[in-house]
Amino acid sequence: MAQVRxxxxxxxxxxxxxxxxxDLSVESGEFVVFVGPSGCGKSTxxxxxxxLEDITSGEIAIGGRVVNQLPPRAxxxxxxxxxxxLYPHKSVFENMAFGLRLRKLPRDEIQRRVSDAAGILQIxxxxxxKPRELSGGQxxxxxxxxxxxxxxxxxxxDEPLSNLDALLRAEMRVEIKKLHQKLRNTIIxxxxxxxxxxxxxxxxxxxxxxxxxxxxxxxxIYNRPAAHFVAGFMGSxxxxxxxxxxxxxxxxxHLPGGIDLNVPANRVAECxxxxxxxxxxxxxxxxxxxxxxxxxxxxxxxxxxxxIEPLGSDTLGVIRLGNGExxxxxxxxxxxxxxxxxxxxxxVSLALNRFHLxxxxxxxxxxxxxx
Amino acid sequence: MNWTRSKIIWIAAxxxxxxxxxxxxxxxxxxxxxxxxxxxxxxxxxxxxxxLDNYIAAFTAQPILRFMWNSVVVAGLSTAxxxxxxxxxxxxxxxxxxxxxxxxxxxxxxxxxxxxxxxMVPLFKLMRELGxxxxxxxxxxxxxVLSMPICTLVMASFFQDIPSDLEAAAMIDGCSRxxxxxxxxxxLSAPGVFTAAILAFVNAWDEFLLALTMMNRVNMRTLSVGIxxxxxxxxxxxxxISAALIVAIVPIxxxxxxxxxxxxxxxxxxxxxx
Numbered sequence: 001m002a003q004v005r006x007x008x009x010x011x012x013x014x015x016x017x018x019x020x021x022x023d024l025s026v027e028s029g030e031f032v033v034f035v036g037p038s039g040c041g042k043s044t045x046x047x048x049x050x051x052l053e054d055i056t057s058g059e060i061a062i063g064g065r066v067v068n069q070l071p072p073r074a075x076x077x078x079x080x081x082x083x084x085x086l087y088p089h090k091s092v093f094e095n096m097a098f099g100l101r102l103r104k105l106p107r108d109e110i111q112r113r114v115s116d117a118a119g120i121l122q123i124x125x126x127x128x129x130k131p132r133e134l135s136g137g138q139x140x141x142x143x144x145x146x147x148x149x150x151x152x153x154x155x156x157x158d159e160p161l162s163n164l165d166a167l168l169r170a171e172m173r174v175e176i177k178k179l180h181q182k183l184r185n186t187i188i189x190x191x192x193x194x195x196x197x198x199x200x201x202x203x204x205x206x207x208x209x210x211x212x213x214x215x216x217x218x219x220x221i222y223n224r225p226a227a228h229f230v231a232g233f234m235g236s237x238x239x240x241x242x243x244x245x246x247x248x249x250x251x252x253x254h255l256p257g258g259i260d261l262n263v264p265a266n267r268v269a270e271c272x273x274x275x276x277x278x279x280x281x282x283x284x285x286x287x288x289x290x291x292x293x294x295x296x297x298x299x300x301x302x303x304x305x306x307x308i309e310p311l312g313s314d315t316l317g318v319i320r321l322g323n324g325e326x327x328x329x330x331x332x333x334x335x336x337x338x339x340x341x342x343x344x345x346x347x348v349s350l351a352l353n354r355f356h357l358x359x360x361x362x363x364x365x366x367x368x369x370x371x
Numbered sequence: 372m373n374w375t376r377s378k379i380i381w382i383a384a385x386x387x388x389x390x391x392x393x394x395x396x397x398x399x400x401x402x403x404x405x406x407x408x409x410x411x412x413x414x415x416x417x418x419x420x421x422x423l424d425n426y427i428a429a430f431t432a433q434p435i436l437r438f439m440w441n442s443v444v445v446a447g448l449s450t451a452x453x454x455x456x457x458x459x460x461x462x463x464x465x466x467x468x469x470x471x472x473x474x475x476x477x478x479x480x481x482x483x484x485x486x487x488x489x490x491m492v493p494l495f496k497l498m499r500e501l502g503x504x505x506x507x508x509x510x511x512x513x514x515x516v517l518s519m520p521i522c523t524l525v526m527a528s529f530f531q532d533i534p535s536d537l538e539a540a541a542m543i544d545g546c547s548r549x550x551x552x553x554x555x556x557x558x559l560s561a562p563g564v565f566t567a568a569i570l571a572f573v574n575a576w577d578e579f580l581l582a583l584t585m586m587n588r589v590n591m592r593t594l595s596v597g598i599x600x601x602x603x604x605x606x607x608x609x610x611x612i613s614a615a616l617i618v619a620i621v622p623i624x625x626x627x628x629x630x631x632x633x634x635x636x637x638x639x640x641x642x643x644x645x
Binding site: 047050051052071072073075077078079081082083085086087088089098099102103146150 | 534536537539540541542543544545546547548550555558559
């Protein structure tokens with residue numbers, strides 16, 4: 001286990017800079033997940049830590065030692081790949097033992113470590129098989145086993161579950177979490193799946209176009225997104241966004257469709273600084289409820305139900321707020337027993353203490369002192 | 372329709388097989404005939420009085436085992452060297468970020484098309500200056516270079532199909548880049564490597580012109596040149612030469628038979644992803 005530290009790490013291909021100066025410190029034993037859309041540079045960043053990609057400038061240190069110039073084999077890390085990358089011509093045992101043999105460990109030590117790892121992952125019965133004789137889930141376990149036997153300073157996972165079907169993915173996610181709880185290794189995990197990110201991470205690093213947008217605990221990423229991008233990326237369905245105008249010295253938000261929301265007293269100060277400005281209003285689907293309640297923390301709004309997506313546990317409803325041409329459409333998460341039907345008029349309430357505001361130009365979140 | 376189609380395929384295959392095998396079969400039959408029988412009219416197809424005398428003579432009239440040893444050394448070492456160098460070249464061409472990669476590939480192909488005769492004089496002068504005439508190196512070095520382009524292209528097409536993550540995994544597991552090439556990429560490209568090796572070996576085994584030019588001592592002759600020594604100034608003992616030819620062909624046949632499956636896989640790869 002070791003700390004992994006990135007200092008102003010930049011990657012450029014010719015004049016095209018793809019990673020724009022990332023600063024990050026992954027603490028010893030911490031589980032950090034890099035998340036972001038395709039092409040955001042998360043895998044490139046992981047491969048730079050592994051030494052599979054050169055870094056253009058900056059510094060990467062593993063366990064306090066700067067590893068910029070070290071080849072992958074000298075960095076003492078292990079990696080699990082998206083396509084497993086098991087050696088097809090070697091048996092499961094040999095796949096797991098390969099790295100140990102290269103390091104010239106004694107034979108009984110190799111046997112012990114491989115058996116221990118296989119015991120944890122329950123793959124002892126597969127030792128003699130070749131990778132082509134294994135199912136996707138078994139291959140994934142072997143790939144993890146190959147990493148575990150090395151007892152490296154840090155584990156790197158590059159979208160390890162994305163080739164598995166949904167059920168197996170959920171199962172392996174739990175396995176990985178259990179493994180981390182048991183071994184307490186430093187793990188850096190790359191995924192584009194926000195569920196994996198939320199469920200596994202101690203801290204999530206959200207990347208966009210080669211920039212670190214937010215690095216925080218899952219709860220903070222979800223509830224206090226630092227930017228419009230983070231709010232839209234994390235959460236399914238994503239946060240609803242509507243243009244808004246701050247009025248009356250920060251006491252009112254004007255939304256499309258002629259809707260005026262009274263800002264709760266504890267957030268007036270925050271809004272007042274932007275009085276008169278056009279901002280982006282954000283609200284998560286679960287903060288919209290079908291039973292209109294009037295009060296300081298929620299506002300009843302008349303709406304029309306445009307579309308229903310039943311999920312079983314909840315029902316997603318696309319609703320049009322207010323009236324007129326410019327009325328905004330947002331998605332709400334409702335209990336299935338709410339008995340909604342398409343075209344129905346209803347009064348919804350918006351949880352006023354949960355809304356987010358973003359600067360439409362910079363995309364950054366606007367926060368009050370207590371927020 | 373299907374029946375006609377399969378008939379055409381069978382006829383085409385038969386023509387190719389007969390065309391390819393007829394000379395070899397004819398040489399094999401001739402090697403069991405006496406000279407008298409060979410020259411008699413009408414000709415006989417099967418030997419009327421099969422004899423092994425030609426084979427006995429093949430081993431006694433000339434040091435054919437020595438020729439064979441020379442061929443084995445020259446073809447074997449040039450093949451090993453060629454595979455080693457070509458593997459490195461193919462790896463560089465498929466995996467490293469080389470500028471002008473396609474140009475290099477085209478140049479390789481162009482080099483493979485040089486007529487050997489145009490290289491003969493410079494090669495001979497070079498070997499003479501280096502004092503390598505009548506040494507194995509005089510043939511090993513040119514054979515390696517001559518087979519390298521085709522071996523490189525064959526291996527490159529195989530290396531391209533190996534996922535680069537496998538090498539990345541090997542490098543993280545503890546291999547250097549060259550280690551990953553020889554521990555992971557080459558074993559996984561075995562059919563391609565065997566194909567390249569057999570091509571290089573057969574090229575070297577069959578080569579005549581260079582072998583004749585570079586080696587003028589009898590005990591340094593390779594098989595292909597050695598066989599010509601069986602003919603006299605005025606005599607052309609066909610059955611004896613045929614027997615010597617069969618002796619020369621046998622090692623190649625064994626080699627191909629042993630590696631047949633891998634070679635067939637190798638020659639057809641690239642057409643279908645496998």
